[in-house]
Amino acid sequence: MPLLWAVGIGIVAGLIRGGSLANLGQLRLRALWLIGVALLIQLLIFPLGRAPLVAVGAAYLHLVSYTLLLAFIVLNRRYPEILVMGSGLLLNLIVIAANGGYMPASATALNRAGLPEVATALEEGLRQGNTVLMGEGTRLNFLGDFLCLPAGVPLASAFSIGDVVLGLGVAVLLARRMVKRRA
Numbered sequence: 001m002p003l004l005w006a007v008g009i010g011i012v013a014g015l016i017r018g019g020s021l022a023n024l025g026q027l028r029l030r031a032l033w034l035i036g037v038a039l040l041i042q043l044l045i046f047p048l049g050r051a052p053l054v055a056v057g058a059a060y061l062h063l064v065s066y067t068l069l070l071a072f073i074v075l076n077r078r079y080p081e082i083l084v085m086g087s088g089l090l091l092n093l094i095v096i097a098a099n100g101g102y103m104p105a106s107a108t109a110l111n112r113a114g115l116p117e118v119a120t121a122l123e124e125g126l127r128q129g130n131t132v133l134m135g136e137g138t139r140l141n142f143l144g145d146f147l148c149l150p151a152g153v154p155l156a157s158a159f160s161i162g163d164v165v166l167g168l169g170v171a172v173l174l175a176r177r178m179v180k181r182r183a
Helices: 002-016 021-026 033-045 058-075 080-098 107-112 116-125 161-177
Strands: 103-105 131-133
Touching: 002 161, 021 161, 033 058, 058 080, 080 103, 080 161, 103 107, 103 116, 107 116, 116 131
Parallel strands: 103 131
Antiparallel strands: none
16 A cells, blocks of 8 residues: 555645656557566456455465566666666565565554554464565565554555555656656
């Protein structure tokens, strides 16, 4: 959900700078469909308040979705903001791969974000969708979902350093590319 905040901040910043959403049409992005397929995979394995639609092989599908996103980044590396987004994705992919295809989440961060039911479900079942609770066997905890927006903030959730970097790239891309370049 922090990504939605980054999109909002980027759009507002772009509008303040005199930009327009129509100017984003000037971006020449290759293989945009890779993002669509990756998001579809994420929707199938991430519960969003319900059981995942695809539970078998969720860890592998999680890795596939991030690989597709990184392929999109490589194909569009001519935009510096997209390279920043790629750095965030790579940080997330590293921790996900190190933990068997699951993103480790801190119970403390989930509780502070107002998601105690998710923390409880993770404690009982150890994993939910594409997430697993941090514990003694978790690798690279510092790259997992240990940051959070407070419970009173709309769309509050736990998130990682990789999500912050990814969100920064998205916000800067929108803010910069909404403003028409002068010749």
